[in-house]
Amino acid sequence: MSFYSQSIAACFENVKSGFNGLSSEDAALRARKFKSERIEKQKQSGLLKKFLMQFADLMIMILLASALVSFIIGAINHTSSEIIDGAVILAIVLMNAVFGILQENKAEKSLLALEKMSQPESVILRDGKQIKIKTEIIVPGDVIVLEAGTILPADCRLIESSSLYVDESSLTGESHAVEKDANCICKESTPLSERKNMVYNGTNVVKGRGLALVVSVGKASELGKIAGALSNTKKELTPLQKGIKDLGKIITYLILGMAVVTFIIEIIAKHNPMEAFLTAVAISVAAIPESMPAVITIIMSLGVSRLAKQRAIVKHMHSVETLGCCDVICSDKTGTITQNKMEIKAIYCDNKLSYSRSNIGKDFPLLLSAMVLCNDCSVSKNGYMGDPTEIALVNFAKKYGYDKTICEQKSKRLFDVPFDSERKLMSTINMYEGQKTAFVKGAVDMLLARCTKLLISGIELELTPARKNEILAVNAMMASKALRVLGFAVKSVGSENGYDENQLTFVGLVGMMDPPRPEVKNAVKKCRKAGMRPIMITGDHAETAFAVAKEIGIVSKRSEIMTGVEIDALSDEQLKERLRSVNVFARVSPDNKTRIVDGLKSLGHVVAMTGDGVNDAASMKKASIGIGMGITGTDVAKEVADIIITDDNFATIVVAVEEGRKVYKNIQKTVKFLFSANMGEILALFFATLIFPQYTFLLPIQILFVNLITDSLPAIALGVEPAECDLMEERPREKGKGMFSDGNGWMTIVMGFVQTALTISSFCIGLYIYGEASAMSMAFYTLNIVQFFYLISIRTEQSIFKSNPFANKFCNIAVLFAGGLLALIAATPLHKVLRLATLTGFEWLWILLVSIVMLVASEICKYFLRRNQKGKAKK
Structure with a gap:
């Protein structure tokens, strides 16, 4: 019903109310009737649902399957080692789930604290008297008393107004307060932003006084309609989620391939088919980097914690990494780039x-x-x-x-x-x-x-x-x-x-x-230097937008600006062409914002979109990552946001991008480290079994020690590696590029084979000089110690001679702890628990030398990687 085109008397008649408001009895009846119309906040998932959602990942499913297979093999063979393997894998998966739940709960608590900042009550006329009630129980027919500072809890038809001005920026994007007039009667075709006799849910009075008749609440209000439409927009996977999904597929194919090859070799060697099958499955399970999902979760969780200290609340952990590959930041002007005060x-x-x-x-x-x-x-x-x-x-x-x-x-x-x-x-x-x-x-x-x-x-x-x-x-x-x-x-x-x-x-x-924030100019420079493109999108006038954008360095000439009217006149293809050069959009509508985001994404960009109003919600959800404002943001905008900036500051977004890049780099280093380690371990086991079928290369308990201590602890420590000094001088990685692109995959494979060769060489030396017991012990210690030297190298993309060896104390602690544990095992009767022999000085010297070879090989690989990346950058 178009209340804006009706007289005040007609509006009273339609909602069955009057100037004195509703009676208490009538209000109670209507409260029950309109209860279903309330905008329900997105219900927080229960603990069980949150727990189960942590397993909706291909890598986790592979781990669960491997744990099940380990239990089955242990039960068939009546051996405890496989059962321990399965229990350890299951424990890691459960730990990963717990980390995920803790992070989600932390974000929810932060958001609840933000919600307490909103106004919970309104002054209305009830039985002809002014009373204060909770906004959630206001019903059609109530009469609200308006004064400066009132936040509208519903859509209302004005019945009295005196110098009344309302800020509708959260709904329309219009930055200036709009004058209202109760006596005005608008045409049926009048657009929402020009209805002078209406005030809307979520807007606020900045000046004057008035009385307003509630005509629509909850889902029936304009805000409620927008919130309802958002539920039909699905959020796409983040680049990291896509990468991990692809990684899971690669691991699946590798495991299946390895299982088939192993099975064929075992059959040719005239083993029993069932034994051949169990051996193939056991080796395949050993090839899975079981600690990887938990380590990635821990690294992202640490990034989330660091961002919280920088005034950014992360609702979904994967959003941190998405920011890291973002190459376009679409930001509102008022309050984010500017100070939101004249x-x-x-x-x-x-x-x-x-x-x-x-x-x-x-x-x-x-x-x-x-x-x-x-x-x-x-x-x-x-x-x-x-x-x-x-x-x-x-x-x-x-x-x-x-x-x-x-x-x-x-x-x-x-x-x-x-x-x-x-x-x-x-x-x-x-x-x-x-x-x-x-x-x-x-x-x-x-x-x-x-x-x-x-x-x-x-x-x-x-x-x-x-x-x-x-x-x-x-x-x-x-x-x-x-x-x-x-x-x-x-x-x-x-x-x-x-x-x-x-x-x-x-x-x-x-x-x-409204002047720019003092720190924004440097933040824009940092964006440019980092290969990111800052774009200003505002409802303000073009001249105002141009002046602010020019002052902070977003634009240098007037041709880099477009208005909403110009956008409306273009087809999607024409708009895409203009999006290549235009960096400021003025007088835009919510539909314009959505078209801008869609156009940028179709050009291959990873887009971050900020917003504080209901009118921003659709474009925020369409963007690769939505960034809500904690101070001025409406509930709807915060609901769809992936990250909420608690100080509404553009500079904080840039800090979050830097943290996102650091998180991704550390995850990439960790994945490379774990893959090389697992590849070296499983290939060494595979080739040793092939070359020396009559000897035991490594025992399951020894493999378990390597996976849990030597691999996992340093990998977690890599997650807190400080950012490279040139991190914010690199261009964002291209969309679709995985962790193993730009030569990183080849380096991982090469280092896996190097580790395999070094471990088997130690086994050969031990076998032909000292016997099987020493050979197995040399292989075990080599497999552990080469990891420490590889960790020293992989911590930085630069030469180790140009890096600070003490920059990451956690890596040093992890190496000292694992190394100390190895020394304790070697020097005490504990070596008998792992069935290891006592080694001679020559054997330890050999292990040290081959471990240094691992370091040298890694540095050579990094050199060629740097040269390859510089060559691409020049092109």
Whole structure:
């Protein structure tokens, strides 16, 4: 029903209510009737569902399958080693699930803390009396009392209004407060942003007073309709999730291939088919890097914790890594790039234009008085409340000793003529210095049309056409710098009744703007250097957007800006072409934002989209990663966001990107380390079995020690490796590139074969010089110690001679712990538990030498990788 096209009386009739609101009995009946219409917050999953969701991953499923196979083989062979293997794998999977649940719960608690910041109650008329009730139980027919600071809990038809201005930016994207008029009746075709007699759920009153009749609540409200539409938009997998999914497929194929080859070899060797099958399965299970999912989860969890300290709440852990490969950041202007508060930047007074606010002139005190007296903002606990423009005026005047409260006590307001959209002026008549004086402010052209004089150095002069043109030229100059300009005038009012808003004396101009945050300019530079493209998307005017974007370095010329009207005129293909060069979008609608995101993604970009309003929610969900604002963000925007920035600061987003890159690099190093280690281990086992079928190469308990201690602990320590010094100078990785692209896969394979060769060489030396027991022990110690040297190298992409060996104390602790444990095993009777022999000095020297070979081989591989990447960068 279009309440905006109906009279107030008709609206009362339709909702069966009146000026005094509902009776308590009627309200109670309606509360039950409209309970189903409430917008239910997305229910948090129960503990069991969260637990089960942790297993919806191919790698985890492979691990569960391998654990099951281990249990079955152990049961068939009546051996405990396979059962221990299965138990360990199962324990790792469960640990991974626990980490995931803990992180989700932590994010939920942070979000609940943010929700407590929202207004929970509204003042309404019930039985003709004003009462305060919870917003969630408001029903159609209730009459809400509006004043500055009121947040609308429902869609309402205004029934009374007095100088009422509402901030609808959360719904429409319009940055300036909108004037409302209860007596206006709109046409049926009037768009939402122009319905002057309506106020909407989620918007807030910045100035004035009024009464509003509730006509739609919950799902039936405009906010509720948008929230409902969002449920149909599915979120795609993050790049890391896709990578791990592909990795799981590769591991599956490798395991199947290895099982088939092993089975064939065992059959050829004339073994029993069942024994051949069990041997093939056992080797395949050993090839699985069982600690990898848990290690990746731990690394991401550590990244999430670090981001929380940087004022970014991560709802989904994989979102951290997505930020790391993001190459486009689409950001709102107001509050994210700017400070979300108006500041006075220029003063024109006493025939002087000043940007430094010094040497302004004799008439400055009168201008300051006009700023605070012709002003409707009110004092609150946290400062001033009201229109941002008026707050800027009183804050500025206060710096010069003109406190609004004190000034109003000295110069009592007698009456006022509120601002309206036709006059574009506001007047107050005050008893100023013992005389009735009118203070007037408003649009410069409208004000000058009513002025006949101007004040210069305390002397009233005639406002000639030449002087008027001079003032208009100053106004144009200020406007060209994206300043919002207000004119001020005064008039002595006689004792006779009435006030005529003419024959005014011009006092001066004030230019103001919402300035960029001080840290944003450097953040934009950092983005550029890191190969990321910052894009500003705003509902503000093009000139304002251009001025802010130019100041912080997003654009340098006007051709890099597009408006929503221009976007509407283009097809999707035409828009895609423009998206290659345009970096600022002004006066955009929610549909424009969604088209921009879709266009950028179709060009192959990984897009981060910020938002705080309901109108941003659809584009945030469409983006590769949605970033919500913690302070100004609506519940709907926070609901769809993957990450919430608690300080609403663009610079925090850039910090999060850097953390995301670091997380990905560390995961990549960890995967390479674990894959090389597992490959070296399983290939050594495979070839040794093939070459020396009559000898035992390694025992299951020894393999278990390598997997749990030597592989896992250093891998976890890699997760806290500090970022490379040039991390934010690299270009974001291309979409679709996996962890093994750019030569990393070849390095992993090469290092796996190197480890295999070194381990088998140790086995051969031990076998032909000292016998089987020493051979097995040398292979075991080599398999462990080469990992330590490989860890030293893989920590950094640069040469180890250019890195700080003490940068990651956790890696050093992990090596010392694992190395110390090996030394303890070798020097005490503990070696008997692992069935190891006591080695000679020559054997230890050999193990040390081959371990150094591992380090040298890794450094050579890294050198060729760096050369390959530099060659690609030049192209």
